[in-house]
Amino acid sequence: xxxxxxxxxxxxxxxxxxxxxxxxxxxxxxxxxxxxxxxxxxxxxxxxxxxxxxxxxxxxxxxxxxxxxxxxxxxxxxxxxxxxxxxxxxxxxxxxxxxxxxxxxxxxxxxxxxxxxxxxxxxxxxxxxxxxxxxxxxxxxxxxxxxxxxxxxxxxxxxxxxxxxxxxxxxxxxxxxxxxxxxxxxxxxxxxxxxxxxxxxxxxxxxxxxxxxxxxxxxxxxxxxxxxxxxxxxxxxxxxxxxxxxxxxxxxxxxxxxxxxxxxxxxxxxxxxxxxxxxxxxxxx
Amino acid sequence: xxxxxxxxxxxxxxxxxxxxxxxxxxxxxxxxxxxxxxxxxxxxxxxxxxxxxxxxxxxxxxxxxxxxxxxxxxxxxxxxxxxxxxxxxxxxxxxxxxxxxxxxxxxxxxxxxxxxxxxxxxxxxxxxxxxxxxxxxxxxxxxxxxxxxxxxxxxxxxxxxxxxxxxxxxxxxxxxxxxxxxxxxxxxxxxxxxxxxxxxxxxxxxxxxxxxxxxxxxxxxxxxxxxxxxxxxxxxxxxxxxxxxxxxxxxxxxxxxxxxxxxxxxxxxxxxxxxxxxxxxxxxxxxxxxxxxxxxxxxxxxxxxxxxxxxxxxxxxxxxxxxxxxxxxxxxxxxxxxxxxxxxxxxxxxxxxxxxxxxxxxxxxxxxxxxxxxxxxxxxxxxxxxxxxxxxxxxxxxxxxxxxxxxxxxxxxxxxxxxxxxxxxxxxxxxxxxxxxxxxxxxxxxxxxxxxxxxxxxxxxxxxxxxxxxxxxxxxxxxxxxxxxxxxxxxxxxxxxxxxxxxxxxxxxxxxxxxxxxxxxxxxxxxxxxxxxxxxxxxxxxxxxxxxxxxxxxxxxxxxxxxxxxxxxxxxxxxxxxxxxxxxxxxxxxxxxxxxxxxxxxxxxxxxxxxxxxxxxxxxxxxxxxxxxxxxxxxxxxxxxxx
Numbered sequence: 001x002x003x004x005x006x007x008x009x010x011x012x013x014x015x016x017x018x019x020x021x022x023x024x025x026x027x028x029x030x031x032x033x034x035x036x037x038x039x040x041x042x043x044x045x046x047x048x049x050x051x052x053x054x055x056x057x058x059x060x061x062x063x064x065x066x067x068x069x070x071x072x073x074x075x076x077x078x079x080x081x082x083x084x085x086x087x088x089x090x091x092x093x094x095x096x097x098x099x100x101x102x103x104x105x106x107x108x109x110x111x112x113x114x115x116x117x118x119x120x121x122x123x124x125x126x127x128x129x130x131x132x133x134x135x136x137x138x139x140x141x142x143x144x145x146x147x148x149x150x151x152x153x154x155x156x157x158x159x160x161x162x163x164x165x166x167x168x169x170x171x172x173x174x175x176x177x178x179x180x181x182x183x184x185x186x187x188x189x190x191x192x193x194x195x196x197x198x199x200x201x202x203x204x205x206x207x208x209x210x211x212x213x214x215x216x217x218x219x220x221x222x223x224x225x226x227x228x229x230x231x232x233x234x235x236x237x238x239x240x241x242x243x244x245x246x247x248x249x250x251x252x253x254x255x256x257x258x259x260x261x262x263x264x265x266x267x268x269x270x271x272x273x274x275x276x277x278x279x280x281x282x283x284x285x
Numbered sequence: 286x287x288x289x290x291x292x293x294x295x296x297x298x299x300x301x302x303x304x305x306x307x308x309x310x311x312x313x314x315x316x317x318x319x320x321x322x323x324x325x326x327x328x329x330x331x332x333x334x335x336x337x338x339x340x341x342x343x344x345x346x347x348x349x350x351x352x353x354x355x356x357x358x359x360x361x362x363x364x365x366x367x368x369x370x371x372x373x374x375x376x377x378x379x380x381x382x383x384x385x386x387x388x389x390x391x392x393x394x395x396x397x398x399x400x401x402x403x404x405x406x407x408x409x410x411x412x413x414x415x416x417x418x419x420x421x422x423x424x425x426x427x428x429x430x431x432x433x434x435x436x437x438x439x440x441x442x443x444x445x446x447x448x449x450x451x452x453x454x455x456x457x458x459x460x461x462x463x464x465x466x467x468x469x470x471x472x473x474x475x476x477x478x479x480x481x482x483x484x485x486x487x488x489x490x491x492x493x494x495x496x497x498x499x500x501x502x503x504x505x506x507x508x509x510x511x512x513x514x515x516x517x518x519x520x521x522x523x524x525x526x527x528x529x530x531x532x533x534x535x536x537x538x539x540x541x542x543x544x545x546x547x548x549x550x551x552x553x554x555x556x557x558x559x560x561x562x563x564x565x566x567x568x569x570x571x572x573x574x575x576x577x578x579x580x581x582x583x584x585x586x587x588x589x590x591x592x593x594x595x596x597x598x599x600x601x602x603x604x605x606x607x608x609x610x611x612x613x614x615x616x617x618x619x620x621x622x623x624x625x626x627x628x629x630x631x632x633x634x635x636x637x638x639x640x641x642x643x644x645x646x647x648x649x650x651x652x653x654x655x656x657x658x659x660x661x662x663x664x665x666x667x668x669x670x671x672x673x674x675x676x677x678x679x680x681x682x683x684x685x686x687x688x689x690x691x692x693x694x695x696x697x698x699x700x701x702x703x704x705x706x707x708x709x710x711x712x713x714x715x716x717x718x719x720x721x722x723x724x725x726x727x728x729x730x731x732x733x734x735x736x737x738x739x740x741x742x743x744x745x746x747x748x749x750x751x752x753x754x755x756x757x758x759x760x761x762x763x764x765x766x767x768x769x770x771x772x773x774x775x776x777x778x779x780x781x782x783x784x785x786x787x788x789x790x791x792x793x794x795x796x797x798x799x800x801x802x803x804x805x806x807x808x809x810x811x812x813x814x815x816x817x818x819x820x821x822x823x824x825x826x827x828x829x830x831x832x833x834x835x836x837x838x839x840x841x842x843x844x845x846x847x848x849x850x851x852x853x854x855x856x857x858x859x860x861x862x863x864x865x866x867x868x869x870x871x872x873x874x875x876x877x878x879x880x881x882x883x884x885x886x887x888x889x890x891x892x893x894x895x896x897x898x899x900x901x902x903x904x905x906x907x908x909x910x911x912x913x914x915x916x917x918x919x920x921x922x923x924x925x926x927x928x
């Protein structure tokens with residue numbers, strides 16, 4: 001019963017909270033740059049406006065891929081929030097990401113193609129670390145099930161400290177923040193226009209935005225899982241603080257090249273993730 | 286017992302029938318007829334034994350038959366050596382080592398048979414659920430490939446007029462190959478198994494050399510040479526089992542039952558398995574093998590040859606379980622998995638991509654087999670099945686695409702979704718089947734991750750192997766998605782629609798697609814019907830620890846839902862396509878035509894972009910050199926650890 005409620009809550013309120021996170025993100029960014037910034041609900045206004053606009057497409061098929069992107073994104077969230085299998089949720093998230101790339105690839109614009117190629121590069125960069133994170137949870141709880149991870153022992157955040165650091169590192173990529181915003185370039189660097197999303201408009205762009213709101217919530221939930229044994233009153237604020245630390249990183253770093261991104265994230269996955277995994281396996285034996 | 290006799294004999298008879306066909310028409314009809322018969326018989330035997338729940342049954346033969354067959358196999362062994370030596374007549378310079386290996390191998394075998402009386406094997410044949418599943422893969426996938434080969438080879442000779450038409454021999458070799466594979470799977474007598482093993486080497490050599498070009502000949506010799514290195518190791522194992530201090534037996538079940546006492550002969554046979562399944566340091570022969578016509582590649586990569594290698598490794602798993610030699614073997618697989626996945630990123634040609642991906646996935650299977658817990662063996666068995674299905678589909682698909690567009694370059698496949706939607710859809714399912722949820726390969730990877738993490742052998746071993754898997758997944762995802770991106774891209778110039786592939790080709794591709802797509806449904810079926818009975822049989826014999834975990838049904842349910850969405854959304858889209866205004870892509874406002882822009886000097890330029898191949902970032906050659914070196918060290922570690 002609880003699981004169904006959680007699923008329903010994620011489905012209905014997920015995008016709402018995701019939009020709020022995006023709004024706070026924009027406000028914080030503005031304040032860091034000594035600007036006033038848009039209202040908190042601006043992301044929602046944006047999407048409502050997009051829905052009123054005409055949708056132009058390069059090929060009709062791009063809509064199909066975008067719907068599949070949203071379908072698997074929501075699927076990933078539902079598995080996570082119903083207490084299901086963390087690894088399966090991660091797999092669904094991967095499928096979702098690949099369909100976004102396919103949507104960009106389906107158009108024949110070099111800007112979109114470049115964005116899609118770079119997005120794939122980023123996926124290659126963060127995938128090992130995300131998998132290692134799931135593996136770490138398995139080692140501390142002997143299960144991939146989120147419902148069992150929620151009841152982990154209180155030492156979990158310390159046991160998984162290296163993995164947490166690694167996860168936060170690749171989270172920057174996953175949120176497409178600077179220094180890793182290679183595929184979409186949020187800050188108006190002109191060489192990519194808007195990368196991945198260059199050729200989406202109207203309904204389609206709105207769909208991508210809503211997908212990202214869901215994604216924000218899913219990623220926040222991942223951070224929450226690390227601290228879950230401390231109870232929601234402690235874990236949620238910590239998760240939020242860590243989430244918004246990414247905004248600070250975003251505003252204080254210049255963009256890296258893809259090769260540096262790839263190298264850096266694999267070294268982090270190796271240095272923090274694998275080492276942590278190794279010690280955990282040794283220790284919990 | 287007698288149910289397996291037709292499996293070995295039928296393709297053998299088919300081989301002779303096809304070879305002796307008087308004209309092309311009769312031959313093609315015979316190939317079709319025999320393939321379909323083979324598929325049906327295999328299915329009947331498979332289902333029949335599945336219902337009979339024959340767990341690890343051993344079979345003895347009447348004395349006279351055994352003596353007769355013993356004699357026959359000795360003769361066949363000698364004959365084989367003779368044929369191989371005869372085939373070496375076209376070797377060049379550095380390939381002198383090949384006849385030398387043949388002589389060494391024959392000499393060692395002769396020594397093993399004469400110097401001491403070879404041990405008598407009471408049960409020359411064995412059937413277990415894993416062998417039945419392998420037989421199903423060989424018969425059904427192999428049969429489908431033979432069926433696909435008939436129209437394909439007709440086209441092939443149309444496209445390549447320089448290649449001498451030796452199709453009678455070609456189809457005969459394919460059937461002989463299948464017969465030998467059935468022999469490898471069911472033989473319990475190691476010497477007989479070895480003869481079958483060497484027949485597959487011979488067949489692969491002949492098939493790779495089929496185009497008759499200089500390149501094909503050289504690559505065929507490389508395949509022969511590398512597999513003979515494995516063959517020599519196998520022969521040494523037989524010698525050790527005859528004269529060595531360890532177990533004195535030529536029966537595979539006794540060898541496996543001897544556990545760690547049999548570590549050295551098992552390690553030697555494992556070398557033969559690694560060579561056959563193209564693991565580092567032997568992997569280059571499989572890449573060279575792609576010069577052969579596509580059905581040959583499909584056969585080598587999916588249901589035969591490389592699968593024989595991992596089959597024997599899975600069989601030997603209880604010996605390696607929990608040893609340092611086993612860890613070295615697992616690391617060879619892991620090294621191969623990561624390095625070849627990276628190397629595949631570099632490739633622009635479809636066939637090397639598929640070849641590297643095969644080698645990588647076999648590396649994963651080797652990791653699972655070397656670990657040898659019940660869960661890891663499930664993962665290995667499931668990987669073998671799902672890889673065979675998806676890879677056969679992909680190779681045959683590349684063959685059909687090549688005949689349509691005249692190229693194997695991934696970049697040239699741009700826009701296939703618009704040019705041949707049904708072919709593209711089948712091909713996309715094949716690609717997704719290799720690495721994405723909710724298809725079988727990914728579920729098998731899930732099982733192997735869980736298996737690695739839940740074993741308690743050497744400290745940290747599981748974590749190490751799981752991390753290797755995580756790192757290999759990144760590049761795997763990259764090179765497959767890049768290829769998918771090309772297929773779905775809107776083509777710059779819509780090429781005229783060509784004739785569809787022949788009906789038989791479509792039929793075969795369609796059945797393989799259905800089998801790949803059904804993997805969610807197949808998954809529990811295979812697990813309950815084959816993988817679990819196999820490991821519980823081993824557990825009953827005390828060879829592996831009893832398994833404690835099963836795939837939760839909930840996960841299978843979720844996967845099924847995902848699969849439903851994956852098919853329902855395109856269906857809905859097809860039934861009610863949205864009506865949006867189509868426009869040209871964004872080209873900074875400098876568009877001229879559909880997808881061209883006004884360049885410098887006012888000229889019109891086509892906006893073209895290509896995928897990333899990262900050749901400047903890491904190079905295939907360096908990776909492979911590194912891999913060969915690492916695998917040699919690990920191989921020495923494996924042999925050293927088993928002493």
